[in-house]
Amino acid sequence: MVNFRKYISGVTLLAAGFLWAQTNVSTVLYSHNNDNSRSLSLPSPVDALEKAVLSPKDIVDINVNTMMADPVLKNATWGFVVYDPVTKKVISSYNETTPLVPASTTKLLTTETALSLLGENYRWMTQLEYSGEIDENGVLNGNLYIVGSGDPSLGTNKAGAWSYKDIVADFVSGIKNEGIKKVNGDIVIQTALFKGNLSRLPENVVWLENNNYYLPVGTTKEINPANEKLIVKKSLTTAADKKFFYVSPYANQMVYAEKYDGDGTLTTKLPDAPAYLANSFKANLVKSGVGVTGKVNPKMTDAAPESRKKISVYQSPTLADIVYYTNQRSDNSLAEALLKTVGFQKMGDQTSETGRIVVNNHLKDIAFDLEGLNYMDGSGLSRSNKVTPISQVKYLSSLMGSKFYKTYFDSLPIGGQSGTLKSMFLAEGNGQVFAKTGTLNKVKTLAGYLKTNSGKTLCFSLMVNNYAGSVSQVKSKMEAILKPALDL
Structure with missing residues (x-):
C-alpha cells in the first residue's frame, strides 16, 4: 500500500505548478494580434508536472491507489507486484501476499517444471x-x-x-x-x-x-x-x-x-x-x-x-515447441498432458494426482514461496488453484539464470504482437510486455516480464478476481495499471 504522507509536499508543489501552467498555457493559446490563431496541441501540464515532481515509482504507486476506487476494481479482490530481479526488491505492490485464483498463469509453473525436469529437447x-x-x-x-x-x-x-x-x-x-x-x-x-x-x-x-x-x-x-x-x-x-x-x-x-x-x-x-x-x-x-x-x-x-x-x-x-504452443495459445489440453508426463517420468504413474506431487516437489526444490499456493491442475482451469502475486514474481525472477530461460521467455505472448496478448498493449507497452494471460469467468490475470523504456527487465504479476463489468473493461484497467511501470 502507498503512504500518501510522503507526497504532501510534492502535491502542494504540483498544485502551485498547475496554477502557473494554466496561466502560461492561456497566454500561449490566445494572442490579441491573431484572433484566428490556430489551436495548439500541447501536452497536459498536469502530466508534465507530475513527471517533473514525482519519480516513476511514485506515479506507479499513485496509479495503483487510484485504481482502488475504480468501479471495475473497487469491489474486486486483486493483487499487483512489480519486482526488480537485479536488486531483488519489490518496486511497487498491492495485496502482494493475498492468494488469488491465477487462471491460466498456472501454466507458468507447469511448463517450467516440464522444461526443468524433462529438458527442452524431450x-x-x-x-x-x-x-x-x-x-x-x-x-x-x-x-x-x-x-x-x-x-x-x-x-x-x-x-x-x-x-x-x-x-x-x-x-x-x-x-x-x-x-x-x-x-x-x-x-x-x-x-x-x-x-x-x-x-x-x-x-x-x-x-x-x-x-x-x-x-x-x-x-x-x-x-x-x-x-x-x-x-x-x-x-x-x-x-x-x-x-x-x-x-x-x-x-x-x-x-x-x-x-x-x-x-x-x-x-x-x-x-x-x-x-x-x-x-x-x-x-x-x-x-x-x-x-x-x-x-x-x-x-x-x-x-x-x-x-x-x-x-x-x-x-x-520437441518439448520446447510444445511449451511455446501451450503458452502462446494457452492450450489447456497440452498443459494437462505436461502435468501427467512429468508425473510418469519421475514417479512411473501418469495421473493428475502424481503430476501435482511432482510439480509441488519441484517448486519446493527451487525454493518457490509456497505460502498461499494451491496447485490443483496443469492448465489453470480449476478455481481451486491459488497463488500469491509475490510468489509469482520471485519465481519468474529466479528463472532468469536457468539454462532454459530463453526458451521459456520466448514462449510467452508479446504485448500487441503475438499469442493471447496480441490484442492488448497496442500502444504503450507494445513489444515490451512478455507475459502469460489467464481468463476465467470474473477472473483476469497477467504475469511475466516487462521491458522498461530505460532498458531494464522487471517481473510483474497482476491478478484480478471477481471484478465488475466486462472482460474488455478489466483488460483496459490492467493496461492502465502497467502503463506507468514502463517508465521505471
Whole structure:
C-alpha cells in the first residue's frame, strides 16, 4: 500500500505548478494580434508536472491507489507486484501476499517444471512394431503394435505435429518396406501411460471455457474424435439461476460449467487418440492392398509381452515447441498432458494426482514461496488453484539464470504482437510486455516480464478476481495499471 504522507509536499508543489501552467498555457493559446490563431496541441501540464515532481515509482504507486476506487476494481479482490530481479526488491505492490485464483498463469509453473525436469529437447515417441514372423509370401503371422507414450500432440498439427494422415502414411510405407502383404493378427494399441485417467476430474474445474470443452488427456477409447458429442443438460431451476452440465463420454462423469453459449451440442477435439490412429491405420492398410484378419485391440498392460521388432517411429515436436504452443495459445489440453508426463517420468504413474506431487516437489526444490499456493491442475482451469502475486514474481525472477530461460521467455505472448496478448498493449507497452494471460469467468490475470523504456527487465504479476463489468473493461484497467511501470 502507498503512504500518501510522503507526497504532501510534492502535491502542494504540483498544485502551485498547475496554477502557473494554466496561466502560461492561456497566454500561449490566445494572442490579441491573431484572433484566428490556430489551436495548439500541447501536452497536459498536469502530466508534465507530475513527471517533473514525482519519480516513476511514485506515479506507479499513485496509479495503483487510484485504481482502488475504480468501479471495475473497487469491489474486486486483486493483487499487483512489480519486482526488480537485479536488486531483488519489490518496486511497487498491492495485496502482494493475498492468494488469488491465477487462471491460466498456472501454466507458468507447469511448463517450467516440464522444461526443468524433462529438458527442452524431450520428445514423445509413437512406435510401430510387429511380433511373429513374415513368411516367403509376405504374410505376417503375428500382430502389429502401435506403442504410444502419451504424445499430447499426436495427430493434432499442434506445434508442428504431424496429422493422423501423415503418420498413417508413414506407417503404411514402413509395412511395405518390410515386405508385409497380409497380417494374420490384430493391430494392438499399447499405451499404459494413461491407466489412471478414469479417476475423478480435478475439483471445481470449469471444463467449458470460451466455447471449448477440455477432456482429460488419454481418456480415449475406441471413439472417433470427429463424432464425439457432449450431452448438455439444464437443471430444473428458474431461468435466472440456470445451470449447465456436460457429460464426458470417456470419464462418465457429469461436469458443471458456469455458462453455455452454444446450441445444445459441442464437438470436441481429443488431445490424444491412439485408437483413432490405429483404426485409420487399419483402414489405409486394407485400401493399399494389405489385408488384416484381426481387429484393433487395446492392451493397457501385458504380463507376458511378445518379442517384437520395430518398423517405424514417429517423434513428436520437441518439448520446447510444445511449451511455446501451450503458452502462446494457452492450450489447456497440452498443459494437462505436461502435468501427467512429468508425473510418469519421475514417479512411473501418469495421473493428475502424481503430476501435482511432482510439480509441488519441484517448486519446493527451487525454493518457490509456497505460502498461499494451491496447485490443483496443469492448465489453470480449476478455481481451486491459488497463488500469491509475490510468489509469482520471485519465481519468474529466479528463472532468469536457468539454462532454459530463453526458451521459456520466448514462449510467452508479446504485448500487441503475438499469442493471447496480441490484442492488448497496442500502444504503450507494445513489444515490451512478455507475459502469460489467464481468463476465467470474473477472473483476469497477467504475469511475466516487462521491458522498461530505460532498458531494464522487471517481473510483474497482476491478478484480478471477481471484478465488475466486462472482460474488455478489466483488460483496459490492467493496461492502465502497467502503463506507468514502463517508465521505471
